Amino acid sequence: MRNVMIAASAALCLSAITLPALADVQPCEERSFMQPPLFYPGVEKLADGRVTFRFCSKSAKDVRVLAMEVAGVPTGLDGKPPGLALSLGDKGYWSATTSAPVAPGVYTYAFKVDGLRIADPQGTRFAESFGGPQSIFEIQGPETPNQFYKAEVPHGLVSLVEYNSASLGGIKRRAHVYTPPGYEAGGKERYPVLYLVHGYSDSDDAWVQKGNANAILDNLIAAGTVKPMIVVMPYGHTPERAGVQGMVNVDFGADLHKELIPYIDTHFRTEAAPKTRAMAGLSMGGAHTLQFGLPRPDVFGSIGVFSIGLFGDQVTAYASANDAGLKARAKEKGPVFLAVGKEDFVFPSVAPVRKIMDDYGIKHEYEESGGGHTWINWRAYLEEFLPKLFR
Amino acid sequence: MRNVMIAASAALCLSAITLPALADVQPCEERSFMQPPLFYPGVEKLADGRVTFRFCSKSAKDVRVLAMEVAGVPTGLDGKPPGLALSLGDKGYWSATTSAPVAPGVYTYAFKVDGLRIADPQGTRFAESFGGPQSIFEIQGPETPNQFYKAEVPHGLVSLVEYNSASLGGIKRRAHVYTPPGYEAGGKERYPVLYLVHGYSDSDDAWVQKGNANAILDNLIAAGTVKPMIVVMPYGHTPERAGVQGMVNVDFGADLHKELIPYIDTHFRTEAAPKTRAMAGLSMGGAHTLQFGLPRPDVFGSIGVFSIGLFGDQVTAYASANDAGLKARAKEKGPVFLAVGKEDFVFPSVAPVRKIMDDYGIKHEYEESGGGHTWINWRAYLEEFLPKLFR
CATH class of the missing domain: 2.60.40.10 (Immunoglobulins)
Known part of the structure; x- marks a missing residue:
């Protein structure tokens, strides 16, 4: 944002372009x-x-x-x-x-x-x-007309939420929160909530800044294909601690379940029930979803895992550690959606997850796209995933 | 935000400190x-x-x-x-x-x-x-205990608002908006609004990132000395256009009055009346306030001008261009607050503004602090200004 900024106005344009020529x-x-x-x-x-x-x-x-x-x-x-x-x-x-x-x-x-x-x-x-x-x-x-900001549709807002995490020793944590068009005008309407997590090299701003998640929501809500919802984008990292791995990050899980979800449910007008709560993520955020979302149908009714699976020893460790949760998930009807690109370096890690799901009888949709470990795919996966939610 | 970040926990600490040592x-x-x-x-x-x-x-x-x-x-x-x-x-x-x-x-x-x-x-x-x-x-x-985030008080949120400005040729504009603790939970309560503008080298994130305005609001609202309010932080720059000066920026004024204020009043639960609407700014944002706030008592009941005045030819030009507005301001009772540091390079520009106010019979409070053109002063001025509002 500066005084040389101009905005997108042509059908095909470079919105970050700066003036003068x-x-x-x-x-x-x-x-x-x-x-x-x-x-x-x-x-x-x-x-x-x-x-x-x-x-x-x-x-x-x-x-x-x-x-x-x-x-x-x-x-x-x-x-x-x-x-x-x-x-x-x-x-x-x-x-x-x-x-x-x-x-x-x-x-x-x-x-x-x-x-x-x-x-x-x-x-x-x-x-x-x-x-x-x-x-x-x-x-x-x-x-990809739904992946860009459109002046003519109503717009939701993105807020920066700061909360204290007793589970992480009292530190301050941040999340980005999308609220749908009209939310700030007030009223009593309550909304379902999607928790949407970023990948390893990013922060909680990534789904907005790189993913245009807010524009995608605005456009699909305006089109009537997606239900108005709140989207909470947590910070996917936690302070380094011996014994805690990034891909099985129990500190993230504790913060999510004991701190962030209760904070959101008490500060926003949410429909606080599993059927109206979803979790999804890309790469590391997808790993978080596998660990702390999929085996928790008591919390999340819907699940999306983008561009990640399980590697090597993780496969058997995951199933045995989450046996009860996976059995419980198999009884639920909410959508479980997996997506990965054929050229993604994590591609081989997804088949073992699908096999676990099949073994447990967890119905899931699987999208095998072209491309690799890119935001091009993640924006597309989000656009594909959102209409499945909260039906 | 990254996984090495820890938060403030001691009474005196470096909150941006990174781990490990x-x-x-x-x-x-x-x-x-x-x-x-x-x-x-x-x-x-x-x-x-x-x-x-x-x-x-x-x-x-x-x-x-x-x-x-x-x-x-x-x-x-x-x-x-x-x-x-x-x-x-x-x-x-x-x-x-x-x-x-x-x-x-x-x-x-x-x-x-x-x-x-x-x-x-x-x-x-x-x-x-x-x-x-x-x-x-x-x-x-x-x-300055009120100028830092405190875990123990309720926290408002900062949202990023994007709106289209017909007054500026249809471009997309951004503002940061603080909503007070509890706002997102809904209800019918409406709030007064302060429009708070940044300076020349900054953007609409500055009052939050450099000014800790959200923490200051949280703390003073919790202390009961400041009324819960919405604070809109506009983007103070406009695209370069021949004939438009940064310090008498009529494009900013048009966008503020014709676009941003109506947008805020239709999207947020505001008390949309002059008595419950204030404008303040620092440096260039103070110049915007002198130009588009002080002479508009029909819009803004309260005014704050931090670390700026009028220079040279501007002095007489300002008074003659705003004669009717200044006469109208003199009839109002809402606070008008000026503040500047004795070592500020703009210090000499403030006395002419005070003289204009005296000539027009505009009552105002004047704070002459130590220090210069710094955020140390601007945070302090905000802390001093807020309790005067909406009484």
Whole structure:
């Protein structure tokens, strides 16, 4: 958010685009605190759909842009240096342009300057993640019309909730909470609740900043295909503690069940019953859902697990540790939805989960999409999952 | 927010402190995407109250920490290089320690690495501002007990509101909105509203991230000295447009009066009347308040102007342009509060405003504090202003 920000107005546009165009900007230069800040487009969508990344530094020797999900930008997963190299050009700016048009989507990016990762100084949208804040740009397109903010539909709100967790020694915890359009006007209406958890490298802002979850909810509620609901996005990490693993995080489970759910049910107008409470998550958040949601039909009537399963020893350990809960789940009718991409590195971990479900007689829907461990898939899975809820 | 974050628990502590202590961390090294991230304390409060800043880079040649409000850290306002130089030390980390204990407060900081400003990669709290995100750390202390989050009082929520501004060509705009404890539980109770605007280099997150406005509200409401209220924190900038000045920003005024206020009054349970609507702001936000609040007693019954006045030609232009509004204001009884620090570079601009008020017979309270153009003052002014409202 800054005074050079303009918003999406065309059907296909780059909502994070900054003004003015390069033709109008001052040359790259270092400015002191007392000088007006320098404005330039850090991300610019070209007429042909390609995207130019731009950075101002007078002293850098090597500037790259990291953007894992932008096709053609090296990810580094193959061991080669990640990112697209920028070169010095017009008006003293570093820049690089993608070799092909960038598909509509929401993209995380950062610059790597002489080895140092930095969010776009000209950016207007950020997400908190390991290694500091990352920048985000969005390209809207007709292929996934429900995944972008639409001016013409009523909008819910996203709130930052802080609560104290006695289960975690009294620390302050944060969650993002989506309330549906009209909620803040008051009244007595109560709503079902989805608990939606992020992945390992992200924070509780990710489903909003990278996932556009609030826009997806707004659009599907407006279309009448999704029931108005509250969506609670917990913080998926807990302080490091010996013996607690990230993928079987009992501290997260204790905080969720003993602290966050009671907090939400006493502070928001929820329908506080298993039938009207769901849990879903992606990657690590999906692991949390397998551990603390699926075996708890007494709390969560509906379950979604995106892009994660169980690995190696976890498989038998999971079933034996959760035997009673899995038997109880088999008696319930609420939807259980699994989704994973064929190219995802966790793909092999999902079949063992499906086998456990089959062994226990837990009915579930399974979506095997293309693609990998990406937000492209997670937004699509959420869009597919939401209409199944609270029927 | 990340899994190394711990929260404030002692009476005097560094709430942004990260775990583990340096004794337990791995040496500074570059890590690839597939390696676990490196954790180290980027900000560490020492037992004697001094603060150590720490940064990991294997290739940097010059690392400084910028922290305008931390006493002893060069600000750069005198033309000398800003920031405190870090040096290479234990385990390959760059570090620098303040020469004296750091007073309790909320501090914005960033690293400057070979000339490049970067938020703390280990940070857990950020604010959006010109030049990209900045990091924030907080040191709690008994001197200003109402300015910090307290676990034991009921907490309001901060929501991110997005709305479309027909007055600004249909762009999407954002505001932060504080709702008081209990608001989300529903009911029919309606609340007065304060519109509270940030300064030039900040965004609509600043009153929360740097100002702890939500904590101040929580604490004073719990103490019974402030009425439960909604606080709307607008985005103070508008897209650049020829002829529109930042300090007489008619686009901001149009958006505020024609878009944001109607949006808030239709989406929240407000007491929508001048007597129960206030406007205040700091620096540029105070200028907005002088322009679009003070001369509008038909909209805002109460006014607060922090750390800003009128300069040069503005003085006569302001009075003549707002003659009718100022006459109308003189007939109202709602509080008008001005505050500025004696060392503030805008200090001389406040006397002309007071003279205009005296000329028009506008009663006002005037607080002349120590200090300068700082959040230390703005938090204090807010704490002083809030109890005057809606009596």
